[in-house]
Amino acid sequence: MKKTIKISGRSSKEEIENRQRLLELLKNTPIPDNEILNNMGVYLTRNAVSRILFMHEIYRKILDVSGMIAEFGVRWGQNLSLFESFRALYEPYNYNRKIIGFDTFEGFLSVDLEKDKGFSKAGDYSVTEGYEKYLMQIMDYHERDNPISHIKKYELIKGDAPTELKKYLSENPETIFALIYLDMDVYRPTKDCLEAISGHITKGSVIVFDELNFHLFPGETLALKEVWGLDKYRIYRSAHSPLAGYIVIE
Numbered sequence: 663m664k665k666t667i668k669i670s671g672r673s674s675k676e677e678i679e680n681r682q683r684l685l686e687l688l689k690n691t692p693i694p695d696n697e698i699l700n701n702m703g704v705y706l707t708r709n710a711v712s713r714i715l716f717m718h719e720i721y722r723k724i725l726d727v728s729g730m731i732a733e734f735g736v737r738w739g740q741n742l743s744l745f746e747s748f749r750a751l752y753e754p755y756n757y758n759r760k761i762i763g764f765d766t767f768e769g770f771l772s773v774d775l776e777k778d779k780g781f782s783k784a785g786d787y788s789v790t791e792g793y794e795k796y797l798m799q800i801m802d803y804h805e806r807d808n809p810i811s812h813i814k815k816y817e818l819i820k821g822d823a824p825t826e827l828k829k830y831l832s833e834n835p836e837t838i839f840a841l842i843y844l845d846m847d848v849y850r851p852t853k854d855c856l857e858a859i860s861g862h863i864t865k866g867s868v869i870v871f872d873e874l875n876f877h878l879f880p881g882e883t884l885a886l887k888e889v890w891g892l893d894k895y896r897i898y899r900s901a902h903s904p905l906a907g908y909i910v911i912e
């Protein structure tokens with residue numbers, strides 16, 4: 663039996679039970695091994711499909727913007743994996759579109775009792791031991807399956823994201839970000855990362871916040887409010903996500 667890790671959810675009891683049935687169906691799939699990977703759509707929930715559509719929507723916005731993609735708050739790495747596939751589909755020869763993921767891989771380091779309202783605690787949203795090594799194998803698979811596979815075009819950086827980001831930027835001052843995906847949920851690292859990326863974004867860069875205007879995780883909105891204010895840029899929303907919001911730098 664796998665360990666359960668604490669995450670916040672808003673699903674009803676019926677939704678949870680229904681998903682449990684789907685999970686059992688997946689675990690007992692009669693689909694032969696050689697057909698499973700190409701039939702994962704059988705098991706995708708509406709939420710999972712929405713996430714894919716949202717990631718696709720934002721990826722399309724950076725196709726003509728120079729720069730790399732960074733996600734802050736990777737967890738199991740589904741977004742990084744999707745970005746790998748979108749890069750292969752839309753710009754297979756753009757070996758300069760590096761994808762970089764920052765995470766502690768140990769969950770929240772701390773929460774600010776005032777700004778994050780204490781809905782979570784340190785250690786929430788951790789992953790299983792050594793997961794980052796497993797995720798690297800998944801990312802390696804995607805690179806091998808796609809053009810220019812001899813050039814590694816992704817990086818996973820473990821540790822406190824703002825600390826690691828500042829280090830990365832001092833070692834690579836030429837960095838331009840075309841897409842920033844902020845999904846650490848909590849205030850302090852989001853604010854510090856937002857401050858650190860200034861000077862490394864350009865007109866057309868897209869900055870996504872996974873949770874805006876959301877009382878269970880107020881931290882990302884407070885970080886945005888303090889660093890840029892809420893009225894400096896238009897905050898777009900997507901039909902595929904009730905919580906996420908994004909800014910296109912103009």
Ligand SMILES: C[S@@+](CC[C@H](N)C(=O)[O-])C[C@H]1O[C@@H](n2cnc3c(N)ncnc32)[C@H](O)[C@@H]1O
Pocket residue numbers: 734735736737738739740741764765766767768769770771787788821822823824845846847848851
């Ligand atoms: C909600 S999860 C990310 C989910 C992921 N983006 C997705 O869509 O599946 C939040 C992540 O932020 C990470 N995180 C929180 N605080 C962090 C910090 N100070 N530095 C790096 N990562 C952090 C946690 O470890 C966790 O994996």
